[in-house]
Amino acid sequence: MRFPRGLGRRWEGGRRRTLAAAGAVTLVAASALFAAGVNPAVPQAAGVTSFQTEKAPALDPTDGVWSSVPGVEVPLSAQKTTYPFGGGQIPAATVRSVHTDDKLYVHLTYRDPTLNDESDGFTRFADAAAVQFPATAGSTVPFFCMGQVDIGVNIWQWRADTQRGIPENVEEISERGYVDMYPSTEPLWYSARDVGNIMAIQAKTPVQNLVALGFGTLTQADSQVVSGKAAHTGDEWQVVFRRDFASPGEGQPTFSAGTETDVAVAVWNGAERERNGLKSVSQFTTLTIGAEPIPPNRTSLMFLLLAAPFVVMGGIALVFWRLP
Amino acid sequence: MADVYNWHLGRTMSYPYPAGPGGGRQFAAVFNINRCISCQTCSMACKSTWTFSPGQELMWWNNVESKPFGGYPLNWDVNLLEMQADRDPDGQVWNPEARREVEAPYGQFEGKTIFETANGKDQVVTGYIPSNDDWKAPNIYEDAATKWAKEGVELPAHSGWFFYLQRICNHCTYPACLAACPRKAIYKREQDGVVLIDQERCRGYRKCVEACPYKKAMYRPTTRTSEKCIACYPRLEGQDPLSDGLPMETRCMVACVGKIRLQGLVQVGSDGLWVDDPRNPMYYLVHVAKVALPLYPQFGTQPNVYYIPPRWVPREYLHQMFGPGTDAAIDAYTNPSRELLAVLQLFRVTQKIIFAFDIIPGPKVADLNIGGQKQEIYDDTVVGLDSQGREIVRVPVMEPTFQRPGKLNSI
């Protein structure tokens, strides 16, 4: 099964023109948008642009830069392609992206009122969110669910439990838990840790770098080089991902300014015991690593809008004042 | 879904993967419930070997629980029986008339298995994940009988009763844990049928915990993966220096104080049935003497630990737990044949796996009357042979006794 990239591309073309026009935006148009209550930060068309920025944002999803970056709302739906079916409770995620000369940043915002950041009990599952790219940037778009045998995908999965850290003693795991002593706590006795499973280690980054060639093939990449961080504010998660443009290894794309590729999103709601295929997923949408700078943000536009009449009136007053 | 033949059920059933090619060996064990004293030496043998580290506190790959009230995790079996009854109303019944040697020794199960009642969407196996609290008290209701029988009890069924149930992973022929893992991180080894969770591939989804009807796949929060009984596979492989490279029984087996456990390896044919081998103690106890039965065969995983049912427990309860073979098994155990009596002596007399036995006839030593039935006891000798056909153990039916000279009154 293959999903043609046509649809995404067409939308992306449309969005290009919108952006070109945006360069010549007039105060009148902006005022009209504000008057209509439409947030220009969330274009309604699919297709994500990664804006150029000189100043690298902090590895913090609440960094001020993100409020200026237009986001694209990507619809999510239940995963119904393969066992185990599930998800669908988180209807959408807003995707934003910026890049510096050598790093790509992707930012997600989605609604999830329940914070689940531990997986220490049998029935506890953590919130998670992932972005997925074709293994080769700009290649034929692989199947959006975990790729396919001949076209792989690279998945960056942020996990709330990994961000929180692995519990190391029984008191952390179990209320009223108590153990006199452990005969050995050598890594050998943590089999998964001993064989290098990234689930089992106290990871340096809460984002796992994974590759897949179809269902059930998800495998950790050799280099865990995707950084990231998430913050739960109010009833939303905001997650930021960061990786160098250069590919860290096989099955992982190289990015550069001008790259046109695709990105898909998945989110897991821990409160609903979502994990694995039980998730809300999007289709692939285009990601363009463009040359445009981040547009002036809404606050500055608002300031301009409010200031403009005074400037104009001031000008007129000045002219009248200077008139003999 | 594929069609596979489950001889416990005497029929084909649906399973997510086709049956293997056969031709390998299968780990199997017989537990004689009648003899267990719940000393938990087996549980400690396993724990002190494999599960003594942080994150494994709630984990007992081997546990011994009291029935009918106990359960580790709490109510694991009644919970699933209830789910099965809800999804297959009035369907969970057997037809014992359809009994056939080896292929269908217990007749035919007419209900649906846990694979057949699943919705196929979020579950391919009917099951649930027990909560942390369910795992916390492995011996709750220990020794709790159904009632205090003031008047005393007598066979065939005690009016106040309980019994111990010894449980490890069954290294099932059709493992539910394996069926449910979306990552195919669980595999069943060709050489001995041992079912393992690949600790490199597991991502802690706990679909195996949800699916295992016996609740023998367990989650470990310090590695965020699931772990389970590994059948002490280094011992099965003969890696323990004590066994000179020969297959050796697992830790929980050899530690058994009550001598209730015997473990072996059986040969499986390409048809999925046990290859005819009446000199193998496992084959003999299960297929010839029919004294040992699978636990909840109706779940459909074709488990490989077999139980000699407790004689004193009301039959209805045992029928649900061990299927329609129960009455014959209890009869065989109560009045053992000359051969069975000899084979029962092989329990816990060697650490090496016994692949075959021979019986050397001995003299008649007693005439007994058991439950109104006459029984002749012979002091035969049973000889256990290793995988190479060499003698590893020799035991008489009558335990040798020695009398101290009367004038020595101290030890």
Ligand code: SF4
């Ligand atoms: S060691 Fe043997 S007798 Fe003791 S509890 Fe375990 S199975 Fe029962």
Ligand code: SF4
């Ligand atoms: S008993 Fe459970 S864990 Fe063991 S093989 Fe069977 S289904 Fe899997």
Ligand code: SF4
């Ligand atoms: S077979 Fe080994 S790993 Fe399994 S319960 Fe027994 S001692 Fe533990």
